[in-house]
Amino acid sequence: MQKVNPTQTKAWKALQEHFNEVKNLEMKTLFEDDSRAEAFSISWEDFYVDYSKNRITSTTKSLLLDLAKEMKLEDAKHAYFNGSEINETEGRAVMHTALRQPTQATVEINGQNVITEVNEVKEKIKGFCDTVISGSHKGFTGKAITDVVNIGIGGSDLGPNMVAEALAYYHNHLKVHFISNVDGDHVHESLKYLNPETTLFVIVSKTFTTQETLSNANTARKWFLSKVAGTVQEGEAVAKHFVAVSTNEEAVKEFGIDPNNVFTMWDWVGGRFSLWSSVGLSIALAVGFENFDKMLAGAHKADEHFKNTELEENIPVLMALVTVWYNNFFKAESEAIIPYSQYLNRFAAYLQQAIMESNGKSVDRNGNAVDYQTGQIVWGEPGTNSQHAFFQLIHQGTKLIPTHFIGFKSSLHGDVDHHNKLMANFFAQTEALMNGKTEEEAREELESTNMDASAIEKLVPFKVFDGNKPTTTILIDKLTPESLGSLIAIYEHKIFTEGILWNIFSYDQWGVELGKQLAKNVLTDLNSDSIASHDSSTTALINRYKS
Numbered sequence: 418m419q420k421v422n423p424t425q426t427k428a429w430k431a432l433q434e435h436f437n438e439v440k441n442l443e444m445k446t447l448f449e450d451d452s453r454a455e456a457f458s459i460s461w462e463d464f465y466v467d468y469s470k471n472r473i474t475s476t477t478k479s480l481l482l483d484l485a486k487e488m489k490l491e492d493a494k495h496a497y498f499n500g501s502e503i504n505e506t507e508g509r510a511v512m513h514t515a516l517r518q519p520t521q522a523t524v525e526i527n528g529q530n531v532i533t534e535v536n537e538v539k540e541k542i543k544g545f546c547d548t549v550i551s552g553s554h555k556g557f558t559g560k561a562i563t564d565v566v567n568i569g570i571g572g573s574d575l576g577p578n579m580v581a582e583a584l585a586y587y588h589n590h591l592k593v594h595f596i597s598n599v600d601g602d603h604v605h606e607s608l609k610y611l612n613p614e615t616t617l618f619v620i621v622s623k624t625f626t627t628q629e630t631l632s633n634a635n636t637a638r639k640w641f642l643s644k645v646a647g648t649v650q651e652g653e654a655v656a657k658h659f660v661a662v663s664t665n666e667e668a669v670k671e672f673g674i675d676p677n678n679v680f681t682m683w684d685w686v687g688g689r690f691s692l693w694s695s696v697g698l699s700i701a702l703a704v705g706f707e708n709f710d711k712m713l714a715g716a717h718k719a720d721e722h723f724k725n726t727e728l729e730e731n732i733p734v735l736m737a738l739v740t741v742w743y744n745n746f747f748k749a750e751s752e753a754i755i756p757y758s759q760y761l762n763r764f765a766a767y768l769q770q771a772i773m774e775s776n777g778k779s780v781d782r783n784g785n786a787v788d789y790q791t792g793q794i795v796w797g798e799p800g801t802n803s804q805h806a807f808f809q810l811i812h813q814g815t816k817l818i819p820t821h822f823i824g825f826k827s828s829l830h831g832d833v834d835h836h837n838k839l840m841a842n843f844f845a846q847t848e849a850l851m852n853g854k855t856e857e858e859a860r861e862e863l864e865s866t867n868m869d870a871s872a873i874e875k876l877v878p879f880k881v882f883d884g885n886k887p888t889t890t891i892l893i894d895k896l897t898p899e900s901l902g903s904l905i906a907i908y909e910h911k912i913f914t915e916g917i918l919w920n921i922f923s924y925d926q927w928g929v930e931l932g933k934q935l936a937k938n939v940l941t942d943l944n945s946d947s948i949a950s951h952d953s954s955t956t957a958l959i960n961r962y963k964s
C-alpha cells in the first residue's frame with residue numbers, strides 16, 4: 418500500500434490553491450445552475466445521495482478525485498477486498514466484507530477460502546435462533562426464553578445495540594437488552610426486571626479479556642446461580658442460559674460456558690466492524706436469522722458498489738472526499754449525523770466508535786507524526802429532536818459543521834400525516850442551512866408584524882442567518898434490514914477511504930490501551946490501604962474517594 422503524505426501530492430497543492438479561490442463561495446449562487454442537483458447527486462438502488470448543497474464546484478470535485486487517484490485509492494481497495502494484511506500494526510487482514518458475501522463466494526485469506534467457515538457459523542447462528550425464537554430451547558425450569566441480554570462493550574455492544582433499535586419494527590416476541598458499562602448500576606438495574614427462568618445471556622467479547630464485559634458477565638452469572646440454587650445442577654442451568662461470542666475459546670471455557678455454546682469469530686474482523694459476524698447474534702435473535710441475512714445482503718450490495726463503481730459515482734468515495742475537503746481545507750472539526758428516524762436513535766453513537774476509533778490517529782503509515790488534520794469529530798441525534806436541541810449552533814453559531822441528513826421516503830407504521838411533518842422538517846432544514854436569511858429578508862419579515870421601526874432595527878441582527886452551511890442528504894426508500902445494511906456499509910467504506918486519503922492505519926486502536934492500563938493500577942490503589950505514587954491531583958482525588 419502506498420504510504421505518501423497526502424499534503425505532498427500535486428492534487429493537494431492544487432486543492433489548496435483552489436480553496437483560496439473558492440473559500441467564500443456562496444452555495445446559493447452555485448444553484449443558479451439548474452443542473453447542479455443532478456450533477457452532484459447519485460441514485461443507487463433505493464438510495465438517493467444529494468451532495469449538491471456542499472461548498473464544492475465541479476473543479477473541487479475533480480481535484481478531490483485527483484487526490485484519491487494520487488493516493489492510489491483503487492490499489493488500496495484491491496488490497497482491502499483481497500485479504501491483504503492492511504491492518505499492519507496488528508498483522509491482520511480487514512475482512513468484515515467477507516461476512517456478507519453470498520454463501521457460494523470464494524474469499525481467500527492466507528490462501529484459504531474463509532467463506533466455508535463463515536457459512537458454518539451462520540448455520541449455527543440460524544439453528545440457535547430458530548430454537549430460541551420457536552420456544553424449543555428451554556430454560557432450566559422448562560420455560561421458553563423471553564428475554565435476551567447482550568453483555569459486551571464497544572464494538573461488541575454499539576453495533577448490535579444500534580441495529581436492534583434500528584430494526585425494532587421487525588422484532589419478534591423476544592425482548593433484547595444491552596448491558597455494557599462497568600458501572601454496576603447498569604447491570605443491577607437491568608437484572609431487576611429479568612426472570613432468570615426465561616432469560617438468555619449472550620456474552621460478547623472478541624478477546625474475552627475486557628474488564629467491563631467479564632465483570633458484568635460474572636455479576637449476571639452470580640445473580641443467575643443465586644436463583645437456580647438447589648433446583649437443578651448448576652452447570653446444566655448455565656448451559657441453557659449462557660452463550661458466548663468470542664475468538665478466545667480457552668477463556669470462554671474457563672468462564673464456564675459450554676464449548677457448544679460458543680459462536681466463534683475471527684481476528685480479521687475488527688470489533689467496530691463486527692456486527693455482521695456472530696457478534697450480531699442478539700440482532701439475529703431479535704429479528705430472526707432471515708432478516709439478519711437480509712441486512713448482510715444489503716451490506717454486500719454496498720460492498721459491490723464501492724468495489725466496482727468508478728470513483729466519480731462512488732457514494733462512500735465522494736462522501737469521504739467531501740469530508741476531507743471540510744476537515745483539511747475549511748478546518749471544520751466536526752461532522753453531524755442527523756437521521757430523521759427515531760429507529761436510528763443510536764446511529765450517531767455507533768458511528769462515533771466506527772469513525773473516531775478508526776481515524777482518530779496522529780501517526781501516519783510510516784510511523785511519522787502527521788502535519789495535517791485526520792479524523793473528524795462525529796456527533797448527532799435524530800431529527801426532529803435535534804432541531805430543538807443543538808440546531809441553533811449549526812444555524813447561527815461560529816463553527817462550520819457539515820451535516821448529514823438521513824431520511825426515508827416512507828415510514829414503517831405508515832402514518833402519512835406524521836411522516837410528511839417529519840420530512841417537511843428534513844427538507845426545510847437543509848434548505849434553511851443553505852439559504853439562510855438576509856438582513857433585508859429579516860427586516861421585511863419583522864415589518865409585517867407591525868413592530869415599531871426602532872424595535873425592528875434592534876432585532877434585525879439576531880434574526881439574520883448567514884446560511885451557506887453545508888449538508889449532504891441521503892434519502893432512502895424505506896428503513897429495512899437491507900437498506901440499513903447498505904447504509905452502515907457505506908459509512909464503513911467512507912472510513913476506509915478517509916484512512917487511505919490521510920495515510921493512516923484505520924484498523925488498530927492503540928489509543929484506548931493507556932487508560933485501560935492505568936485503571937488497573939488505580940484499581941489496586943482503591944483495593945489496598947496505601948496508594949502508589951501519582952500526580953498530586955490524582956492522589957488527592959483517590960484519597961477523597963477512599964475517605
Ligand SMILES: O=P(O)(O)OC[C@H]1O[C@](O)(CO)[C@@H](O)[C@@H]1O
Pocket residue numbers: 570571572573621622623624625626627630688689774926929
Ligand atoms: O470485544 P472485546 O474484545 O471485548 O472488545 C471491546 C471493544 O474494546 C476495544 O478494543 C477498545 O475500546 C474496541 O475496539 C472493542 O470493540
